[in-house]
Amino acid sequence: MTQTADQTLAIIVPAYNEEDAIPVFLRVMTPVFDDIRASGLTPRLVFVNDGSRDATVQAIAAADWPVDVQLLCLSRNFGKEAALTAGLAHVDDDAVVVMDADLQDPPELIAQMIAHWRKGAKVVLGRRTDRSEDGPLKRKSAQWFYRLHNQISSIEIPYNVGDFRLMDRRVVEAVNQLPENRRFMKGIFAWVGFEPVFIDYKRERRSVGRSKFSGWKLWRFAVEGITSFSEVPLIMWTYLGALISMLAFLYASYIVISTLIFGADTPGYASMITVVLFLGGIQVLGIGILGEYLGRVYSEVKRRPSFVIAEDLHIPARGGSDDG
Ligand code: UDP
Ligand code: MG
Numbered sequence: 001m002t003q004t005a006d007q008t009l010a011i012i013v014p015a016y017n018e019e020d021a022i023p024v025f026l027r028v029m030t031p032v033f034d035d036i037r038a039s040g041l042t043p044r045l046v047f048v049n050d051g052s053r054d055a056t057v058q059a060i061a062a063a064d065w066p067v068d069v070q071l072l073c074l075s076r077n078f079g080k081e082a083a084l085t086a087g088l089a090h091v092d093d094d095a096v097v098v099m100d101a102d103l104q105d106p107p108e109l110i111a112q113m114i115a116h117w118r119k120g121a122k123v124v125l126g127r128r129t130d131r132s133e134d135g136p137l138k139r140k141s142a143q144w145f146y147r148l149h150n151q152i153s154s155i156e157i158p159y160n161v162g163d164f165r166l167m168d169r170r171v172v173e174a175v176n177q178l179p180e181n182r183r184f185m186k187g188i189f190a191w192v193g194f195e196p197v198f199i200d201y202k203r204e205r206r207s208v209g210r211s212k213f214s215g216w217k218l219w220r221f222a223v224e225g226i227t228s229f230s231e232v233p234l235i236m237w238t239y240l241g242a243l244i245s246m247l248a249f250l251y252a253s254y255i256v257i258s259t260l261i262f263g264a265d266t267p268g269y270a271s272m273i274t275v276v277l278f279l280g281g282i283q284v285l286g287i288g289i290l291g292e293y294l295g296r297v298y299s300e301v302k303r304r305p306s307f308v309i310a311e312d313l314h315i316p317a318r319g320g321s322d323d324g
Helices: 021-038 058-063 081-090 109-118 136-152 171-177 185-191 215-229 233-262 269-303
Strands: 009-017 042-047 067-074 096-097 123-132 163-168 196-202 309-315
Touching: 009 021, 021 042, 021 058, 021 109, 042 058, 042 081, 042 171, 058 067, 058 269, 058 309, 081 096, 081 171, 081 185, 096 171, 096 233, 109 123, 109 136, 109 163, 109 196, 136 215, 163 171, 163 185, 185 215, 233 269
Parallel strands: 009 042, 009 096, 042 067, 123 196
Antiparallel strands: 067 309, 096 163, 123 163
């Protein structure tokens, strides 16, 4: 690959209520931009304001950016997955980095990512080897999620890989081709393939503010991920149903035979009610899982876009851009 002078790197940053994080982000990123330029790429920033209710937009507009900034404002809060989708749909740079606004993913790694990309890697993934800043419950549940997901899905999500990554333009084009509007990005990124290179790092504490992902939101995210890329929860009922019917048949045979031999037993209310309640629970659970998928089908057939852009602003680098 020959290196042309005007290759660009877009850094996509979804931001939801991050007004306090923006100044810190600018300060920490300033030397990183120099590193990126030193590696022969022109960096630019693409913020996706995901319907923030605070002064995130003002904070971005007021900051003194040393690079060109594109600010995509979604018309409301669509969620991080949609924000990433919007960002990726609006770039055609040679390489694209996705990172959070809260600097939990160390931006110094971007230079290493670029080095791997220069050597031919199409996807470079940041892998969190140390998540001690995340809290035991989040770590444990994340581990269960990855294990379950990978056991029952046709595609494998690498463990402890978040959205922090570098992608070649070709990978971004592939991601943009997937038409679904309920977008579980970890799954989509894995689905498009391309052999990744991993860079291990320690996940840092949030620069300021609080995580936007509560327990319930994380649970829904996990359900979304599994129902997006696995049909096992849907088809396992056939087998579970067959197993239960078989056991019921055996039990019925036993009752008939024992009645024939020993005569009528005293009616077993306890075992009866147990079986009834158990089967009732199983049925409702099965219907619930059908509902998860039906809900997805329903929202996909409506063919609604996964985001709406309210504004697409351009903030030139400080000192003005010299291309006019
Ligand atoms: N985010 C977003 N929309 C949302 C929630 C979060 O764009 O509805 C952004 C947020 O501003 C941040 C990134 O997604 O840049 C990761 O969010 P957060 O740090 O709250 O998640 P965590 O790191 O705790 O998983
Ligand atoms: Mg975070």
